[in-house]
Amino acid sequence: MALQRPKGTQDHLPDGSPKLSRDVQASAFAFVQDTARRVLERAGAQFIGTPLFEEAELVRRGVGGSTDIVRKEMFTVYYFGDHGGYVLRPEGTASIVRAYLQNGLKQLPAPLKLWTHGPMFRAENVQKGRLRQFHQVDYEVLGSTDPLVDAEAIWLMWAVVRELGLTGVRVKLGSIGDPEDREAYNSYLRELFTPHEGRLSDDSKDRLTRNPMRILDSKSAEDQALIRELNVNPMLDFLGEAARAHFAAVQAHLTAWGVPFDLDPSIVRGLDYYRRTAWELHHTQVGAKSALGGGGRYDGLAAQLGGPEVPGIGWAFGIERLLLALEAEGVALPGQAGPLLFLAALDEENVGLAARLALQGRAVARVEFAYRALKPGNAFKEADRRRARYAAVIGSNEAARGVLNVKNLASGEQREVPLEALKTFLEQAELEQA
RNA sequence: GUGGGUUUAGCUCAGUUGGUUAGAGCGCCGCUCUGUGGAAGCGGAGGCCGUGGGUUCAAAUCCCAUAAUCCACCCCA
Missing domain, CATH: 3.40.50.800 (Anticodon-binding domain)
Structure with missing residues (x-):
């Protein structure tokens, strides 16, 4: 059969369809979306919709020119008659911040909680849990630097996971500090590793110039041996006074609310705009792509896009990843209902x-x-x-x-x-x- | 971008050292069934053997390329 959907995409099929292992059961997808919607709307989040494509420049500045996403994973939309230079959105945050600034949402009572869901596009090589069109649920809060907002955001992710019925999920929590802290840490790492560059894996040699923090969670045994040998100080040691206090407050709230988390200094958000609190939710049974979602604070993003200073924080779940986790745990999902x-x-x-x-x-x-x-x-x-x-x-x-x-x-x-x-x-x- | 595996009916898979008309189970449609569902029996439809080249008297089978897919690296959701 010549009929073939584009690589890295999935069809969403009715209940009872054969071959569902490779495609998605539409009712399961809807279950995840509805669960997230319920949790987020109870928290006061309002829906926001943005286009599936944006100016390439917005994404470049928002996500960061040094990231893989911008360097090699963007789908360019070439032909729109009167205008080129658009890309299919690879994530949701830049669009939402753009919409917030463009439409004057700063007038609404702050902090403003927004949520959305929809397809994202990245020109990836495909494997389990990694698609070219995948779907995210996004939650963003604009207009507050309060650590209570950070803690609530993480709590909401945890709440979604709980309401879905997942049990094998871990929260990995870290802080990448303020930009100057991150700068100091990267300098420290460069100085530390450069004399031993010959012993690093090829990937890590590249990381040494691009993003030294990534060396720390390398999967290469030699890299890990070197890291142990050099007795590398964690990022958390480099946090400035303000970032340290902020992070302590986030942890205190989570502990008080009974959200379990593991401190993980190797959390390095891939997108350039993050600062301070960063976290990921991982599942123990879904293969190499165990990250169900992640989030972080991005106080500098609005200014970076050319707007005023507006602090923000947000997260995204990968719906397909959540479905893999639900399948791995054998959680029974409600099927499509029949007629009365x-x-x-x-x-x-x-x-x-x-x-x-x-x-x-x-x-x-x-x-x-x-x-x-x-x-x-x-x-x-x-x-x-x-x-x-x-x-x-x-x-x-x-x-x-x-x-x-x-x-x-x-x-x-x-x-x-x-x-x-x-x-x-x-x-x-x-x-x-x- | 890199490495490895896979590809035969809607689905899951057989298919001998290359040999005539490529099979099974499940599913689908029909009948048994003109007043009562989940069952059973019988019958039927459905295949460019992923695609394109090559070797051969002869290719689902051997070779090359290519695509899709799966697993992993990288990276991320």
Whole structure:
């Protein structure tokens, strides 16, 4: 078959579709989205929508020119007639901050909590948990430097994970300090490693110039041996007074609220705009791509984009990563619901009547109908296959007496319902369901 | 960008040292079934053997390329 979806993308398919291991069950995806929405809206977050593509320059300045995302993972949108220079968004924060600045949202009561969800695009090589189009849930808070906001943001991620039913999740927490702290630490690392550059892996030689902090979580055994040997001081030792106090406060809140976390000095956010608090949520059973999501504070981003100083903090979950974790833990997800009632005529004369009754019933609930006459056996079989709660048949007997023959498919109980009482019946049935 | 594996029906897979018309199970459709669902039996549809070259009298099978996919590195969600 020549039909082939683009590399690194997935289809979202109805329940019961074959081959779901490679694609996504739409109802599972919706479950994750709905859960996140519920948690975030209870916290007062408001939805914000932004375009899927943005000016390349916005992303370059927002995400950072030295990051892999900008260096080699951006999809350029070439042809829009009157304008080039757009890229498909690789993450959500730059767009949201742009929208905040452009639309004067600074007028709204601060701190402003925003959330969004949608596809992100990166020109990656594909592997498990890494796609070219993937989906994130984003939460951003603008207009506060309070460590309580940091702690609440982390708590919200934890709450989403809990409500999803995941248990094997760890919070890794760190602080990368203020820019001058990070600068000092990077200088320290460069001075420390440069004399031993010959012993570093090729990747880490590159990291030495680009981002020395990355050397610390290298997977190379030689690198790790060298790190132990040199007795490297952690980033946390280099925090300035303000960043240190901020970080202590975040930890105190989390501890008080019972959110477990592991201090991890090797947390290095890949995006340039982060400062101070940085964290990731990891899962123990999802292979090499164990990060379910991560976040951090980005107080300098708004100014970097050319706006006024607006402090911010945010996080993103990868929905596909969460689905992998749910699958790994065997969490049972609610499937797509069936109709409350499936209506079928037993003879051709009543097909139109059955359809009309179904359409009327839709004022109350989800009602489906058969498009041609069915034998009784097939009528109930169809209703069952559609996972209906009730099946109703109408043949010449019923039509003559103005009733429907309604069967509860779970209990097998069967009774007649007058046509004019169908609405009442549906209302009651729906109440029972809830 | 790098390394390795895989690719045959909608799905999961067989397919002998290269040999005539490529099979199974599940699923799908129909019938048994003109008044009662999940079952069973019978029947049916469905294949450019990922794609393009090559070797050969002959290729699903051997060789090369390419694509997709999976696993990992890098990096990240």
